[in-house]
Amino acid sequence: MEPQSGLPRCYRHQDVETGIRCTRCEKPICPQCMISASVGFQCPDCVRNGSGTGHAPDANQPRTLAGGRVASDGRLITKILIAINLALFIAVQVAGDRVVDELSLIGYAYNPALAEVVGVADGEWYRLITSTVLHQEVAHFVFNMLGLWVIGGIVEPELGRIRYAALCLLSGLSGSAFAFLLSPGNQPSLGASGVVFGLIGAWAVLTRRQRLDMRPVILFVGLSLLLTFTRPGISWEAHIGGLVGGALVAYGLLHAPRARRNVVQYAACGLVLLIDLGMVLARSAALT
Missing domain, CATH: 1.20.1540.10 (Rhomboid-like)
Incomplete structure (x- = not known):
């Protein structure tokens, strides 16, 4: 559901409004979730699945809802x-x-x-x-x-x-x-x-x-x-x-x-x- 301000909510943090979207899948992402890429930002899912290989090696590590590091193997x-x-x-x-x-x-x-x-x-x-x-x-x-x-x-x-x-x-x-x-x-x-x-x-x-x-x-x-x-x-x-x-x-x-x-x-x-x-x-x- 879209908030009254017209901005979507981050797909991982439903209480945070954002105007930023993943450059690959176009899901809305908040500053905590966005990961620097060669062009724009990518979401943790794209990075985890190997789609986000274009981000810089020293880019900020994506974080889970609880503050942990997003891992390539989620199980x-x-x-x-x-x-x-x-x-x-x-x-x-x-x-x-x-x-x-x-x-x-x-x-x-x-x-x-x-x-x-x-x-x-x-x-x-x-x-x-x-x-x-x-x-x-x-x-x-x-x-x-x-x-x-x-x-x-x-x-x-x-x-x-x-x-x-x-x-x-x-x-x-x-x-x-x-x-x-x-x-x-x-x-x-x-x-x-x-x-x-x-x-x-x-x-x-x-x-x-x-x-x-x-x-x-x-x-x-x-x-x-x-x-x-x-x-x-x-x-x-x-x-x-x-x-x-x-x-x-x-x-x-x-x-x-x-x-x-x-x-x-x-x-x-x-x-x-x-x-x-x-x-x-x-x-x-x-x-x-």
Whole structure:
């Protein structure tokens, strides 16, 4: 929609009016997005896709909505995450339950084979992260990897690699921490669902930030939550924890004022990390 001034809005920053257009695709671009070329300016998409080879080598690097660098491969971190999940999935198929027993999320339980207590409350905090890249069943693995590929492909290019990696890490941790807080201590869980739901939350925040149509996102979130609470054997705690954690991190990343962007973004990530830490410490104290 054109603003009343008659100027179009930047195709990546819907709250910024501009009279500048990309010399190749003619999309409106604001000063933050325009990249110097041999003639005029080009948009980040044209540069990312290899169309913008005419800009000077020392030209200002294009920035994502969150302030990160625009990368040529907008799914690199997503690919790395899928590769890690795939490697552990193969390890589970080869080694069996041994890998699952060592890496899945479990709060506090007695292991008769080892004659000891195991779990997060027993000091094995690594389980909060390793469980988020661990799968046992083929359908579970495929479904989560599909969600990571599709939604990650939407979110990663708009955040940049470092911020996107932080979002995925904190989303997975938030899902694990919330599941650890509310689930029975001896109930194991695993899977990348917390990360995927964190990306869903980030996608909703991103869509709102870009002032795009929210109805497809709302429908997708509604269907995802419906499956979460109607299918048996689903850790709804991990889904909700990841969804809320991802949305909070994404809001801090995408709505940070430019003048204090880094400080606000660090603070937002730190706040979510502290909340997760608080849940883990509280539950550990209750179990032990």
